[in-house]
Amino acid sequence: MRVIPPPSMAQPPDDPFVVAGSGGVVLGEARTNHEGRHALLLVRGEEDTSEFEALVATMGISVVEKIEQKGNSDPRSYFGKGRLQDVADERKSAIKEHPWAKVDLVLIHTNATPRQLVNISQTIGLELWDRVRLLLSLFTSHASSVEARTQVRIAQLQSDRTVLRELMHQQTTGERAGYGGGGVTALQNVLANVGRELANLRRRQVRQTNAQREHRRQRVRSGAVTVGLIGYTNAGKSSLFRLLSGKKVLVEDQLFSTLETTVGRMEDSPRVLLADTIGFIDNIPNATLSAFKATLAEALEADLTLVLADASDPPLELERKLLTTRREVFERLYGEPVDDEFPWNDAMDPYHHSMQVVLTKIDQADEHMLDEAHATVAGLGFPPALGISAHSGDGIDALKSAILRHLFGSPSMIHVHPSVNGNGDAVERIVSDIYDQGMVTSNERDPNGTVSLTVWLTHAALEKLKARWNERIEVK
Structure with a gap:
């Protein structure tokens, strides 16, 4: 995201605004193919950037250099002002042979505030993505259905509206054109256009949500039962869906290859439906996650929810991903606290959640890793897990039997x-x-x-x- 320079800075005629919105604003974020781009990654402190870099690689973007600065994040500009200016000067003075010569994107490893985004963009003068905007760009690249595009656009506009407000705050503080009178700034017009577009998109989303709800109601009336697949992104949900249903879906070793819900029948079972949906990731802001609530509802309101996790992950990584899934599903979307007394499978509770944890990719884990994975699942208060491999087929028959027992009891x-x-x-x-x-x-x-x-x-x-x-x- 590049933002409008302050009034004191001249703006070349071929350098438009690049902020989301309508009304004549050029949409830098509308670009869906970022393959071959070169980026600088700014990191504050000693943070693990492996997941962030995996997201970047998924989009075909090369990180030319990771620039680190010790200490806590600056609330105004993430990096210190002097260090940020050094980065800007080196980028602008880079000759053709310099590694930074092709850099056209700056990434920052944080969920940045609007103030940080505006200040960094104005200092460096390049398109800027924080963690949220990286996810939104990835979502835009992978959104294939009308439903997914609507959700992504809503999340994008909600995020960009905060930046527009920060820009307007910085440019209209104190004496300004129209102050105290009827004047309207260009940014106010853009913000109004964004608001109108959001209102239209939300009306469209309500229609889509109502249609999905009606489809679920009709399935319930017909006697169908649903199994939802949820979990951290790239946990193997789509692979398991394909194996259980025989239905072709996109299966890639990529983060967020699935953005919309796919519903299909379990093989040999006309009354058991499977719902594959978007994966979770840590630290998604509430506004961004809320845009996908209708999509997640298909899996979360199922008769049985399968929580998938990668058995080959190290214990701490597996714990982090399971905690993220638990937090996003119950504590944020449902607003329910989770503790040792949480009614995971209590059929007597009217709000119970029938749930089965599935450890995927067991063919990539040895016996010791599997023991640690099962211990991690038990330590977080989840029901005992089943292990499967969509690649080798190990554990699939046991999982099918467990699904049928959860749904029907005994044959x-x-x-x-x-x-x-x-x-x-x-x-x-x-x-x-x-x-x-x-x-x-x-x-x-x-x-x-x-x-x-x-x-x-x-x-x-x-x-x-x-x-x-x-x-x-x-x-x-």
Whole structure:
């Protein structure tokens, strides 16, 4: 993000504003392909930047140099004013052979305040991304559906509006054009346009949310049950979704390759639906996360939620990611405190959350790492975890069985008897109805024509079958 220079600074005619908004403002953030760009990374203190750099690499951006400054972050400009000016001078004086000659982007490893963003941008004079704007640019690159683009645009405008307000504050403090009268500054016009665009996008999002809610309501009325997949970004949600459903979805070893919800049926089970959705990441601001609340609702309001985590992560990294997932789901989105008494699987609690933790990528972890991963899950108060590998298939059958037990309890044995006088419905019709209502795992026919089926199905579906075929079926 580049911002408008203060009035005292001349602005070349070919150097437009680059702040989000409409009304004639050039949108630097509208660029979706950042492959091949070169950036400087500013880091304050001794912070681990590996995840941040992984996000940058996902977008094809090269970090030319990481510049560090010890001490606490400056509330006005992140780096100290003198050090920041040194960076600006070296960048401006870089000759063609200098490593910084191709740098067209500055990254700062923090969720910056509007004041910091404005001051850094005005000093260095290059496009500037903090952690939030890096995520938003990544989201913009990966947003493929109307729903995802709407959510990303809302989050982007909410973030950029704070910068516009800071710019307006700096440029209109004290005596100014229009002060005390009816004058309106250019920034006020831009801010008004941003507000109008946000209002239109939120109305569109409400329509999309209502449509999603109606689709969920219709699925519930039809007797379908839903399994939601949540977890830290790149935990393997899309890979597991593809394995369980057989449905093709984007599966990449990239952060945030999924931004919208994908719903598909679990294989061999017409009544079990799977919902794959966006991953979490640490320290996402509330306003940004809230824009995706409608997308997350598909997985969070499911009958069973699978919490995925990478078993190959070191214990401290696994703990951080699980804590992030727990915090984002329950403490921020639901507003519920989480402690040892949290009703993870208490079916007697009307607000219970039926949940199963799944440790993915177990083929990349040895026995000691798996033991540590299970201990970490237990230490955070989650239910006992199941381990799976979407690559080798290890643990998938056990996970499928656990899903069915969570949703249906125990399977039912249903015997379908032939009609006594030969005038009733054919056995095949009744068997077809049972296949439509549940997941059949065995099917046998005896010499008398009776068909015996082992079926996983909900209590409501079983009662419907009994009412429809009361004298033709026997349930054990």
